[in-house]
Amino acid sequence: MTATYRYLPDTKQDQEEMLSFLGISSTDELFEDIPPEIRLKGELNIPAAIPEPQLLKKMHELASQNKNANQYPTFLGAGTYDHYIPSVVNHMISRSEFYTAYTPYQPEISQGELQAIFEFQTMVCELTGMDVANSSMYDGFTSLAEAASLAVASTKRSKVLISKAVHPESRAIINPVSAGQGYTVEEVDLAADVTDLVKLQEQIDQDTAAVIVQYPNFFGSIEDLAEMKKTTEANGALFIVSANPLALALLQAPGKLGADIVIGDMQPLGIPMSFGGPHCGYFAVHKKFMRKIPGRIVGQTKDEQGKRGFVLTLQAREQHIRRDKATSNICSNQALNALASSVCMTALGKQGVRHMAQLNIEKADYMAKRLQEKGFMIMNQSPFFNEFVVELPRPVKEVNAKLLEAGMIGGFDLGSDYGFDNQMLIAVTEQRTKEEIDQFVEVLEASVNG
């Protein structure tokens, strides 16, 4: 071994000195406690090492086999969005004091991370209108499942109602989670583009731990949370709202509409799409659930001199203390993406976040109107945020192929998850220009005739 790998500093001499200090002649002797019959005989059968210049080239080649949103304007949303990310975000999260640190268990040398999380928690509380937020969850989908588990544990009831207008992946992930914890999940049907309130009334009962809805929902429509809250509260169930944080810049905070738990994903604010991850789940609750919230939480305190500082707190909830009594097993979370999101919210600021949300709602509205002018049917009957559903005379797949030919990524096909054949869910963020929108509409029009 002679330092041939740039991450391995040992020279032959270093190695010899260490071996002789240990009184052995080869590192093999350090592996003699592995029974011979289970030792590997040859090398691993994986590709050979590649020097950095060639590796960069190879990785560029691999990346270039993907069509990215910079080359191909995308109209896909459905839970992950192509939003503007201010340049400062990447610069700040690239400070290696942040990204090469572990969880801030030693507060004296982790005040930067701790304070950043404390600020993140504050921003999440501000947007959601809730009292307490944690430092992040894996993603919005797993956050939703954890919220359901919290509701079941704290109400001691065993049924969860989830609207069909909630993201299909959330409804998928809650299945294994509920199977593990032994509660049942029932879906509440749709009334057109929103949750059917009559069905909700029928399905809710004294064994219902929680009602889960999405705001705006999967079709982009803005559910009337106030109505749902009434039904939920009357039955003693918890009200869980999965919310797009960007939309909350304009929409009434779920906390003000009676939500007990608000969860979602911060991806729209500062986090790249990255083929679906890593994103950043958030989790916010009414203060009565403060000691039941999963994951890490940062709190403010003082040092011996009375100086303000921050620590991980309320740790008695967590797996490393509670082990098999813990109600969640989460350990690592998405801290760096929470930081990205904080930096993004700071850069956009109080005015900018609203401005961005407003651009989204306006552009989506513009596109829907253009499509209607061309004779397309918009399926949303309720007001929508930056997404809506359009009916096409042909399969979505075919239309998307035409769009791809024209250099654009089309919307989400609602056929397989909902059986809504020929219906496309379209997202229009602030990234899409009027020209791109007009071009998209043109291709759609041509694809009908062509």
Add this chain to the structure above:
Amino acid sequence: MVEYNELIFEISRPGRIGSSLPESDVDKIDLYDKLPKHLIRDVQAELPEVSELQLVRHYTALSNKNHGIDNGFYPLGSCTMKYNPKINEDVARFEGFSRIHPYQPEETVQGALQLLHELQEELAEITGMDAVTLQPSAGAQGEWTGLMMVKAYLEQKGETRTKVLVPDSAHGTNPASATVAGFKTVTIPSNENGLVDLEELKKHVDHDTAALMLTNPNTLGLFEKDIVEIAKVVHEAGGLLYYDGANANAILGKTTPGKMGFDIVHLNLHKTFTTPHGGGGPGAGPVGVKKKLIPYLPVPRVEKDGEKYVLNSDHPRSIGRVKGYYGNFGILVRAYTYIRTMGPEGLRQVSESAVLHANYLRKKLEPYFEAPYSQVCKHEFVLSGSKQKKLGVRTLDMAKRLLDFGYHPPTIYFPLNVEECLMIEPTETESKETLDAFAEVMIQIAKEVENNPGVVLEAPHTTVIGRLDEVQAARQPILRYTKEKAAEREVVKS
């Protein structure tokens, strides 16, 4: 350096902004025309209002109050704080990886799918498993995914088994994952050598045992020599073997969980495979399984169909989906880049160096600290502060003293079965000079405990802040900024 103690909210002034978005190029909308009044926000979210430079200074100041691997040695046991290569960061940010949408047509993301498919195969080879899912976001989620597969597998066989056995030295996520997967945890005490006690184990293994979760090398850094026998005992009783491979840094190219007899394994790519810890995440916790468990893997699975890479959800016995989309893709890109950088010989040398470093440091420190398991270790080792405790100095104090020398302390008070535990993992990316310097400081601290304990008890002396009142933090939680609390702070100041 001038101390910086402001929150972003405290430097905020109405009217400032740190970004520029274009004006709308389409018709304006009045929200009141579109939405019912009660669904329109009445009180604005109080987000910061600062200029771009103020933002940059704020977060730069915060970063200066943080210690990462790039700042200095970080021998945090069980966390594998090795160097996080820069090329990995660059590659994950290529637009072809970072700006692709998870629902794009498969033909537009062939590069991404190819990367995932190759990574699955390489991790299967590294762990000796037959197939791998990349979906889980972190180790804990990997554990839970694995246990849910155990459950589904047993159900398919018409069995309901309720117990998961976990050694007392196991990481907290093991028993917690067992609970959230709906199992009962049974804790197996370790023997005086720090290893699974075979006789104890036999007492607990029965027809109700779903699985044994084991870390090998275990969290004491010791290789479970009896692993083949342990596997036999569990398998003969019809149970499965789960390998917590969060810390696989000692076994790369040396042995595999597959060879040891394990049926399921998770890896923490944010440990062994150099992806950054990010101050707590994001990570990735791929899970590998033996053939009999393949039908239960989460969907969608990344598969190769002729020359094309595809996402396939048509696996009826799958436990379903455990995480949105296909896992923490950006992290997977980093791990792939790392494996390509090292190749097979490189990965083997990683483990050889990691183990050499741990043993070297262990032998240097053993004369000064109680070494409960004085034998060859793997990538990490534990010491006990029990000698020092008798002199009135606790492991926590020694950890704080290390901060004065610019080191991140080792993991402390874990595993739970070692009194006043210090768990040290030097990793392969540290130079011998660093190990020597760290050993000298540890020895100095051991001497201070004997001759000048005050300096240890009052540590740290050089950090931006002293020891914090954690009891108050938990008793009267302040979990967010409010103007009122800020006002309180002004009073304290004056």
